[in-house]
Amino acid sequence: xxxxxxxxxxxxxxxxxxxxxxxxxxxxxxxxxxxxxxxxxxxxxxxxxxxxxxxxxxxxxxxxxxxxxxxxxxxxxxxxxxxxxxxxxxxxxxxxxxxxxxxxxxxxxxxxxxxxxxxxxxxxxxxxxxxxxxxxxxxxxxxxxxxxxxxxxxxxxxxxxxxxxxxxxxxxxxxxxxxxxxxxxxxxxxxxxxxxxxxxxxxxxxxxxxxxxxxxxxxxxxxxxxxxxxxxxxxxxxxxxxxxxxxxxxxxxxxxxxxxxxxxxxxxxxxxxxxxxxxxxxxxxxxxxxxxx
Amino acid sequence: xxxxxxxxxxxxxxxxxxxxxxxxxxxxxxxxxxxxxxxxxxxxxxxxxxxxxxxxxxxxxxxxxxxxxxxxxxxxxxxxxxxxxxxxxxxxxxxxxxxxxxxxxxxxxxxxxxxxxxxxxxxxxxxxxxxxxxxxxxxxxxxxxxxxxxxxxxxxxxxxxxxxxxxxxxxxxxxxxxxxxxxxxxxxxxxxxxxxxxxxxxxxxxxxxxxxxxxxxxxxxxxxxxxxxxxxx
Amino acid sequence: xxxxxxxxxxxxxxxxxxxxxxxxxxxxxxxxxxxxxxxxxxxxxxxxxxxxxxxxxxxxxxxxxxxxxxxxxxxxxxxxxxxxxxxxxxxxxxxxxxxxxxxxxxxxxxxxxxxxxxxxxxxxxxxxxxxxxxxxxxxxxxxxxxxxxxxxxxxxxxxxxxxxxxxxxxxxxxxxxxxxxxxxxxxxxxxxxxxxxxxxxxxxxxxxxxxxxxxxxxxxxxxxxxxxxxxxxxxxxxxxxxxxxxxxxxxxxxxxxxxxxxxxxxxxxxxxxxxxxxxxxxxxxxxxxxxxxxxxxxxxxxxxxxxxxxxxxxxxxxxxxxxxxxxx
Numbered sequence: 065x066x067x068x069x070x071x072x073x074x075x076x077x078x079x080x081x082x083x084x085x086x087x088x089x090x091x092x093x094x095x096x097x098x099x100x101x102x103x104x105x106x107x108x109x110x111x112x113x114x115x116x117x118x119x120x121x122x123x124x125x126x127x128x129x130x131x132x133x134x135x136x137x138x139x140x141x142x143x144x145x146x147x148x149x150x151x152x153x154x155x156x157x158x159x160x161x162x163x164x165x166x167x168x169x170x171x172x173x174x175x176x177x178x179x180x181x182x183x184x185x186x187x188x189x190x191x192x193x194x195x196x197x198x199x200x201x202x203x204x205x206x207x208x209x210x211x212x213x214x215x216x217x218x219x220x221x222x223x224x225x226x227x228x229x230x231x232x233x234x235x236x237x238x239x240x241x242x243x244x245x246x247x248x249x250x251x252x253x254x255x256x257x258x259x260x261x262x263x264x265x266x267x268x269x270x271x272x273x274x275x276x277x278x279x280x281x282x283x284x285x286x287x288x289x290x291x292x293x294x295x296x297x298x299x300x301x302x303x304x305x306x307x308x309x310x311x312x313x314x315x316x317x318x319x320x321x322x323x324x325x326x327x328x329x330x331x332x333x334x335x336x337x338x339x340x341x342x343x344x345x346x347x348x349x350x351x352x353x354x355x356x357x
Numbered sequence: 358x359x360x361x362x363x364x365x366x367x368x369x370x371x372x373x374x375x376x377x378x379x380x381x382x383x384x385x386x387x388x389x390x391x392x393x394x395x396x397x398x399x400x401x402x403x404x405x406x407x408x409x410x411x412x413x414x415x416x417x418x419x420x421x422x423x424x425x426x427x428x429x430x431x432x433x434x435x436x437x438x439x440x441x442x443x444x445x446x447x448x449x450x451x452x453x454x455x456x457x458x459x460x461x462x463x464x465x466x467x468x469x470x471x472x473x474x475x476x477x478x479x480x481x482x483x484x485x486x487x488x489x490x491x492x493x494x495x496x497x498x499x500x501x502x503x504x505x506x507x508x509x510x511x512x513x514x515x516x517x518x519x520x521x522x523x524x525x526x527x528x529x530x531x532x533x534x535x536x537x538x539x540x541x542x543x544x545x546x547x548x549x550x551x552x553x554x555x556x557x558x559x560x561x562x563x564x565x566x567x568x569x570x571x572x573x574x575x576x577x578x579x580x581x582x583x584x585x586x587x588x589x590x
Numbered sequence: 591x592x593x594x595x596x597x598x599x600x601x602x603x604x605x606x607x608x609x610x611x612x613x614x615x616x617x618x619x620x621x622x623x624x625x626x627x628x629x630x631x632x633x634x635x636x637x638x639x640x641x642x643x644x645x646x647x648x649x650x651x652x653x654x655x656x657x658x659x660x661x662x663x664x665x666x667x668x669x670x671x672x673x674x675x676x677x678x679x680x681x682x683x684x685x686x687x688x689x690x691x692x693x694x695x696x697x698x699x700x701x702x703x704x705x706x707x708x709x710x711x712x713x714x715x716x717x718x719x720x721x722x723x724x725x726x727x728x729x730x731x732x733x734x735x736x737x738x739x740x741x742x743x744x745x746x747x748x749x750x751x752x753x754x755x756x757x758x759x760x761x762x763x764x765x766x767x768x769x770x771x772x773x774x775x776x777x778x779x780x781x782x783x784x785x786x787x788x789x790x791x792x793x794x795x796x797x798x799x800x801x802x803x804x805x806x807x808x809x810x811x812x813x814x815x816x817x818x819x820x821x822x823x824x825x826x827x828x829x830x831x832x833x834x835x836x837x838x839x840x841x842x843x844x845x846x847x848x849x850x851x852x853x854x855x856x857x858x859x860x861x862x863x864x865x866x867x868x869x870x871x872x873x874x875x876x877x878x879x880x881x882x883x884x885x886x887x888x889x890x891x892x893x894x895x896x897x898x899x900x901x902x903x904x905x906x907x908x909x910x911x912x913x914x915x916x917x918x
Binding site: 169 | 637693696697698700713716843846881882884886887889890892893895899900
């Protein structure tokens with residue numbers, strides 16, 4: 065029983081990371097219609113930036129927040145320079161462009177920091193904390209808290225602030241939003257900035273346990289896609305729930321089903337993606353759009 | 358005093374020219390109707406004014422010649438454009454739609470909100486509902502309410518009567534007249550000529566992208582050709 | 591048309607002369623280029639001509655490669671004989687995969703194939719009794735390898751091992767090229783492109799869209815499988831790492847550089863994959879013993895291409911269309 069609780073908590077921690085990255089993917093897809101295949105690599109880059117700052121003597125939290133700011137800015141620049149020029153064009157072109165970003169950023173990270181794994185000292189110790197007699201990892205709890213806080217902040221931003229209103233309007237009906245005076249192109253850039261900031265949180269939270277290396281977020285990306293797809297690619301709530309549920313289920317499946325073990329977790333996530341896409345393309349939370357013929 | 362002037366404005370959608378040199382004037386405080394058959398260029402004229410479509414020719418607003426115009430920029434200058442189909446944000450709440458209307462202001466003031474809800478009490482009742490679940494008439498009221506939140510100098514409306522019951526339409530136009538009385542300049546594009554001429558002070562008739570007739574609303578109501586083509590008698 | 595004939599003749603000439611003009615090592619590299627060329631041909635058919643995005647084509651190459659490796663390494667089959675088998679296996683799986691692919695629209699198909707590319711190596715590692723797991727399968731020097739790794743004598747002339755592999759790859763490559771060229775210029779190709787450009791219009795014209803799309807999937811998979819098989823024969827070794835997600839993405843780069851659908855560009859793309867590392871190494875202070883700079887260059891090229899292509903296609907439309915061959 066104790067083991068089950070531990071597995072659930074650690075599943076929630078990984079799930080929190082998947083949820084954060086899935087949120088980023090959904091925000092970008094909802095507002096600009098793009099599936100950003102480079103989201104994982106951007107998160108890795110953010111983690112490395114935080115790492116570099118800490119290597120220069122910065123304490124974790126200042127480094128973390130500066131990384132968030134840089135990632136936000138970087139996301140905005142990325143959208144303006146690289147995505148906006150081709151946004152009206154064919155889908156294939158945009159997909160291939162984000163793939164190009166994936167390859168380029170992965171290459172850049174490897175070039176600057178090398179291909180070997182590094183140790184990343186997160187803010188939470190790996191010491192156990194006992195709750196009701198069961199030992200949980202402080203790191204797991206810490207990650208869950210950070211993830212929840214980040215998601216709450218984002219949720220409040222979208223629901224309560226003028227900026228959030230503008231972001232929602234731009235995503236839902238850009239031409240209308242412009243008529244009301246919303247600077248839609250700027251809003252879309254902010255959307256990308258927020259997404260990259262979320263990715264940064266995911267990357268930095270994942271780094272201590274995954275070990276920092278350029279390919280660190282590749283598998284996380286696939287899990288996050290699964291979570292986003294589960295939620296219907298357009299539902300932030302769906303992405304969050306999807307991520308948490310996925311994290312816990314994969315952990316439990318991996319622990320208690322021998323055949324899946326550690327190696328087939330990824331394949332399970334893929335099977336999930338395929339099953340949802342084929343059976344219910346609008347996801348479990350999304351709205352279905354009927355296309356005839 | 359002229360608030361808005363279009364001089365020889367041309368507009369194209371790709372290869373197709375929709376406006377072949379449209380010239381018209383809208384005075385401050387005026388209520389102008391733009392009439393014409395389908396495809397005459399009425400919607401495009403409004404789009405030209407609000408900056409949604411690229412144009413050549415001169416557009417003068419509040420005495421200033423406007424060059425590179427974007428919809429956001431025109432909104433900030435005080436032009437509110439309610440497009441065909443109401444343009445409400447269907448998945449956002451009624452309240453959020455209203456907040457969006459006040460985007461160019463510093464924020465929705467409680468007073469502005471109260472004023473709009475006074476005009477349209479049904480919007481207050483439904484303020485937390487998704488805008489897409491409202492009836493056609495209610496959505497039109499929402500569009501108008503949203504426009505009011507912007508405190509516009511110039512209100513552009515594209516086919517406000519489309520798809521609405523006659524009773525509702527009469528209410529809408531009564532509201533428009535009331536807004537006009539309080540000083541809002543209004544330009545309405547309408548296929549329903551009788552309705553529009555009943556409320557407007559001036560009118561223009563468009564045919565295949567050109568102004569063919571223009572003048573006081575009463576004159577046009579009496580005009581032989583207008584009566585035959587657009588009023589049906 | 592005469593210009594094209596000229597290019598073809600020059601190309602054929604170059605093909606025949608090169609292995610004698612270049613070092614053995616380069617010849618070996620060009621043999622690998624041949625394998626990539628065939629794989630990119632497959633991707634051209636699938637994405638360029640039938641409009642189905644595949645980010646996981648490396649998986650079909652892997653299927654072909656592993657089929658060959660398992661047959662040669664574990665079951666003693668002659669390597670040449672495994673090539674058509676690999677093509678058939680990959681093609682069959684491609685046909686099967688093409689059916690669910692029909693249900694997925696562009697973006698989601700990209701997502702699904704991306705997922706397959708990422709997951710495939712893990713599946714290879716899991717079923718290690720068949721696949722040799724992480725260590726892979728090696729059959730260098732095996733008695734079933736034509737030439738035993740030391741070379742081959744044909745018609746009295748002795749070819750070194752690499753020269754033999756070069757010849758094998760390019761003979762098959764040219765043959766497949768002609769086959770694909772012929773197919774794309776025929777009614778099959780026209781129907782395919784009709785489906786790509788407008789599903790609705792194609793349906794109205796009576797074209798069985800599903801049949802063509804699935805066939806395209808199968809055909810392109812068979813081509814990739816052949817490429818994989820040749821790839822495996824070339825280095826006499828397969829492992830999950832040689833078929834990483836990177837391969838699928840690099841194939842995509844190659845296809846894009848070849849402007850998707852221009853099968854002449856497939857050669858350019860294949861050359862790029864093999865030789866970009868060398869080109870990047872020419873830049874001073876850049877250390878290409880590391881993978882980083884080359885990957886970065888790949889990605890940057892892809893991004894730049896996608897930003898510039900809209901301009902290029904507009905220019906191209908003005909100058910005169912390149913791309914798929916026209917029927918006579």
